[in-house]
Amino acid sequence: MxxxxxxxxxxxxxxxxxxxxxxxxxxxxxxxxxxxxxxxxFAVFLAIPLITSFLLSFTSFGLRDLRNPVGASFIGLENYAxxxxxxxxxxxxxxxxxxxxxxxxxxxxAGLAVAVALNGAVRRFRTxxxxxxxxxxxxxxVAIAVVWRFVLSPDQGLANLLLRAVGLPGQNWLGNPALAxxxxxxxxxxxxxxxSMVIFLAGLQTIPTSLYEAARIDGAGxxxxxxxxTLPGLRPTMLFSVVTTTIGYLQIFExxxxxxxxxxxxxxxxxxxxxxxxGFSFFHQGYAAAIxxxxxxxxxxxxxxxxxxxxxxx
Amino acid sequence: MTLAxxxxxxxxxxxxxxxxxxxxxxTGWWIYLLLFIGLVLVVGPFIWMVLGSFKPAPEFLRIPPxxxxxxxxxxxxxxxxxxxxxxxxxxxxxxxxxxxxxGNLVFCSMVGYALAKLKFVGRNQLFLLxxxxxxxxxxxxxxxxxxxxxxxxxxxxxxxxxxPFLATAFGVFLMRQFMLGIPDELLEAARIDGASxxxxxFxxxxxxxxxxxxxxxxxxxxxxxxxxxxPLIVASEDEMFxxxxxxxxxxxxxxxxxxxxxxxxxxxxxxxxxxxFILLQRLFTEGIATTGIKG
Numbered sequence: 233m234x235x236x237x238x239x240x241x242x243x244x245x246x247x248x249x250x251x252x253x254x255x256x257x258x259x260x261x262x263x264x265x266x267x268x269x270x271x272x273x274f275a276v277f278l279a280i281p282l283i284t285s286f287l288l289s290f291t292s293f294g295l296r297d298l299r300n301p302v303g304a305s306f307i308g309l310e311n312y313a314x315x316x317x318x319x320x321x322x323x324x325x326x327x328x329x330x331x332x333x334x335x336x337x338x339x340x341x342a343g344l345a346v347a348v349a350l351n352g353a354v355r356r357f358r359t360x361x362x363x364x365x366x367x368x369x370x371x372x373x374v375a376i377a378v379v380w381r382f383v384l385s386p387d388q389g390l391a392n393l394l395l396r397a398v399g400l401p402g403q404n405w406l407g408n409p410a411l412a413x414x415x416x417x418x419x420x421x422x423x424x425x426x427x428s429m430v431i432f433l434a435g436l437q438t439i440p441t442s443l444y445e446a447a448r449i450d451g452a453g454x455x456x457x458x459x460x461x462t463l464p465g466l467r468p469t470m471l472f473s474v475v476t477t478t479i480g481y482l483q484i485f486e487x488x489x490x491x492x493x494x495x496x497x498x499x500x501x502x503x504x505x506x507x508x509x510x511g512f513s514f515f516h517q518g519y520a521a522a523i524x525x526x527x528x529x530x531x532x533x534x535x536x537x538x539x540x541x542x543x544x545x546x
Numbered sequence: 547m548t549l550a551x552x553x554x555x556x557x558x559x560x561x562x563x564x565x566x567x568x569x570x571x572x573t574g575w576w577i578y579l580l581l582f583i584g585l586v587l588v589v590g591p592f593i594w595m596v597l598g599s600f601k602p603a604p605e606f607l608r609i610p611p612x613x614x615x616x617x618x619x620x621x622x623x624x625x626x627x628x629x630x631x632x633x634x635x636x637x638x639x640x641x642x643x644x645x646x647x648x649g650n651l652v653f654c655s656m657v658g659y660a661l662a663k664l665k666f667v668g669r670n671q672l673f674l675l676x677x678x679x680x681x682x683x684x685x686x687x688x689x690x691x692x693x694x695x696x697x698x699x700x701x702x703x704x705x706x707x708x709x710p711f712l713a714t715a716f717g718v719f720l721m722r723q724f725m726l727g728i729p730d731e732l733l734e735a736a737r738i739d740g741a742s743x744x745x746x747x748f749x750x751x752x753x754x755x756x757x758x759x760x761x762x763x764x765x766x767x768x769x770x771x772x773x774x775x776x777p778l779i780v781a782s783e784d785e786m787f788x789x790x791x792x793x794x795x796x797x798x799x800x801x802x803x804x805x806x807x808x809x810x811x812x813x814x815x816x817x818x819x820x821x822x823f824i825l826l827q828r829l830f831t832e833g834i835a836t837t838g839i840k841g
Contacts, residue, residue, distance in 0.1 A: 255737075256665065262743035263666025266656040270713045271672070273653065277691060277710040278679060284690035293693075301693055346584065349577050357578075363827050364585045367592060370823050372772040374790040375812035378797055379591040382598070382805055388611050390594070422588065483683045486774050490794055504685045511689045512779055524686045535681050 285521045293518035304518065311522035321523065323498045324506040328527075330413060331420075331502060332481045338421045340473055343428025348462065350429075351436045362433075366426035373423070377490035380419050381406070406492050409499045416500055420487050424480075428473055435469025436462070471542040475535060482531050503527045592816075599623070599810035606805045622810035632814060634785060635792040639815075642707045642777075642788060643770040649712030650766045651759055657713070658721025659751050663733060664743075673722070679715045684775060692779055706780040707788070711770065717762050724758035725751065761829050768819060789815045 288304075289311055291297075297304040315321050350361055368376060383390045384405040392402030405415040443461050452460065463470075485504035488494060494501035494509070501509075503523060511520030598606070600618040605611075626632045660666065661673050691710060692701070700706035728751060736746045752759070777788045787795065793811045801807055 258743065259664045260666040263660045263664040263669060265743070266660035266664065266747065267666075267672060269653045270657040270718065273709075273713045274675075274679070276694075278682070278687060281687035281690035281694065282682065284693075285686055288690060298693065298696055301697065346581070349581055352577065357581075359827075361581055361585060363824060364589050366827070367820075367823070368588060370768055370772075370819050371592075372790050372793075372812075372815045372819070373774060374794045374797070375595070375815045376591070378793065378808045378812045379595045379598075381797075382809075383591060383594070388606065388609055390611075393610055426588075479681055483685065485685065490774075490797070493798070504683070507685045507688075508775075508779075512692070517689050517693065521689050524683070524689065527683055528686045531681060531683055 285524055288518050288521035289525050291518040293516075293521070295515035297517075307518070311519050312526075314519070315522060315526065320498060320501070320506060324501050324503045324523075327413070327499070327501055328482060328484065328503045331417065331484050332478055334414075334417050335420055335481045335484075336474065336477050338417070339424050339477055340428055340470075342421055342425040343473075344432050344466075346425065346429045347432035347436060348458065351433060362429075365429055368423040369426040371423075373486045374490055376419070376423060377487075381491065384415055407496055409496045412492055412496055412500050416488055416491050419491065420481075420484070423487070424477075428477065431473050432466065432469060435466050438469075439465035468542075471538070475538040475542065478534055478538065479531055482527070482534065503530075595809045595812050595816070598806060599813050601806050603804065603806055622806040625807055626810050626814065630792075630796065630811075631784065632789075632792070632811065635787050635789045636814065638704075638707075638781075638786060639771055639788040639790075641704060643767050645704070645708045646711045646770040647763055647767045649708070650714060650717045651763055653713040654717030654762060655721045655725075655752065655755060655759065656747070657718045658725050659747055661718070661722045662725035663728065663730070663751075676715045676718050676722075680719065688776065688779060691776075695780055701780050702783045702786045704786075707777055707786070710776070711773075714766070717766065720762055721755070721758055724755060728754050760826075764822065764826060764829055768822075771815075771819060 290306055290308055291304040292307050292310075293301070293304040346361075346365055350358060382388075386392065386402060386404045386407070389402075389405070391405060395402055403411055405411050439462065443465065444457060447457050447461050483504050484502045485508065488500040488502055489505055489508070492500045494505050504527065507520045507523045507527070510516045510523060594613075597613060597615060599622055600620070601612070601615040602617055602619045602621060605616060657672075657676075661669060661676075695701050695706045698705075700709070732750055732754075733746060736750050741749070772790060773788075774790045774794070777791045778794070781787055781791055784792075789811075793808070793815060796804075796811065797808050
């Protein structure tokens with residue numbers, strides 16, 4: 233826009249050609265000048281590591297090679313072949329799928345429910361609710377884990393106190409292989425529902441009130457209103473939320489790491505945790521890079537598929 | 547930005563209440579009841595954390611547990627600051643968060659401005675690159691990044707903690723979206739007056755971008771203050787621990803059963819965030835919503 237403006241101005245001035253090409257050159261130089269720091273940071277700390285990671289996944293890079301990284305031996309597709317028969321990798325893959333399949337809908341439904349409730353008749357305490365539900369989102373996961381581990385502890389934990397109060401036996405939430413995953417998913421939903429609430433609240437603002445009035449004139453009830461006005465109106469917001477939340481859950485690391493360390497019996501270990509374990513506990517960096525690229529491929533495929541759907545539907 | 551969306555938010559509500567007393571959507575006392583039960587479940591653990599940090603160790607063994615400390619004590623905090631090196635961890639966290647925030651404010655607005663308002667060869671490609679990197683999982687780059695840092699001798703240093711995060715794709719995206727709204731006429735006028743591009747950026751663009759800078763600053767500070775994955779990897783020596791790394795180390799190690807101490811430690815991490823968040827909560831929620839919806 234500005235270049236054409238400048239050209240239009242220049243047409244009235246005698247030195248037309250020189251001015252417009254001068255402006256263009258100046259803008260081009262300025263553009264790259266302003267982009268330079270970012271481009272440098274990105275090249276060194278993102279682009280190069282991204283490529284290196286790919287190369288690493290074809291090597292047996294380990295602790296010894298840290299002194300001489302270029303000397304790591306090339307082993308072709310061996311890491312990837314090993315992954316196929318690695319039971320821990322299979323467990324991590326399945327666990328990650330469970331995190332996504334259970335976590336994404338629960339988070340979005342909880343966030344949507346609170347947003348719709350807040351957006352309706354609730355005017356008193358609105359800010360209190362908004363701030364309250366959003367609080368876990370801004371809180372350090374490590375601090376949250378400290379409290380939740382106590383809440384879920386077998387003897388004095390609040391969760392078991394509630395169970396015992398209604399006559400049910402207390403559970404060893406984080407120690408029981410069948411219960412650890414549901415307990416962690418509950419915590420993740422608890423932590424993240426505020427974020428999707430805020431996104432949905434913003435989406436609800438974009439639905440014109442006239443649609444609700446029309447629905448009311450047509451005699452629609454609350455549920456019909458929700459079903460035929462609110463939900464369709466939220467479609468773009470919903471698709472955005474599904475994409476970002478899914479990508480987030482695919483990379484889940486911190487929550488299981490601080491709650492269980494991946495246990496019991498690897499039942500809560502995610503792909504990102506397995507990358508950490510292989511790369512920084514066992515120092516099999518080549519192998520860890522291969523797992524990382526599998527995760528990257530999954531994220532990329534899921535993102536592309538979801539963006540396609542997003543584009544075709546909006 | 548904040549002001550405009552505030553007005554948007556207020557307008558329909560007042561318009562609706564004027565002619566429709568019951569409001570729109572779901573109404574009734576049971577909505578309040580459900581929201582309050584939810585709120586108790588969400589905020590309860592925080593209250594538990596605050597109260598617990600003042601409890602002496604034996605009180606945690608009580609069945610049923612006490613909510614209000616019977617013998618409140620500051621001993622947990624005393625141990626945190628005198629026995630463990632929490633002032634040091636606090637300092638580390640603060641230095642990293644301030645540096646990362648400063649870097650993002652400067653570098654992201656520079657590119658954001660260039661992408662939104664300057665015509666240059668490769669601009670579209672650069673923007674596509676930024677968009678593409680938004681979804682790269684951190685665990686993909688973390689291994690080479692660690693190898694790079696150990697080659698440069700930057701593990702266990704502020705450089706290692708700060709450098710990779712000085713500019714983020716999210717920040718660039720946020721600033722670009724905001725700067726698209728700055729009128730071209732203002733920039734043209736400054737150019738005709740003979741201002742240099744650098745001067746235009748600092749004296750015209752940056753003052754106009756204050757709302758976006760505030761949002762970016764808060765979100766970046768918070769992200770850095772709470773960040774855990776990278777500091778856990780790059781800081782292996784006690785003296786370079788940030789608060790979350792230190793707390794996680796104590797919570798899974800020697801102080802595992804020392805609930806009062808751990809809750810006091812949690813509060814030290816949470817309190818600064820809590821204060822900033824409650825004071826500026828609109829900037830958070832609306833900043834996120836704006837980038838989310840426009841994205």
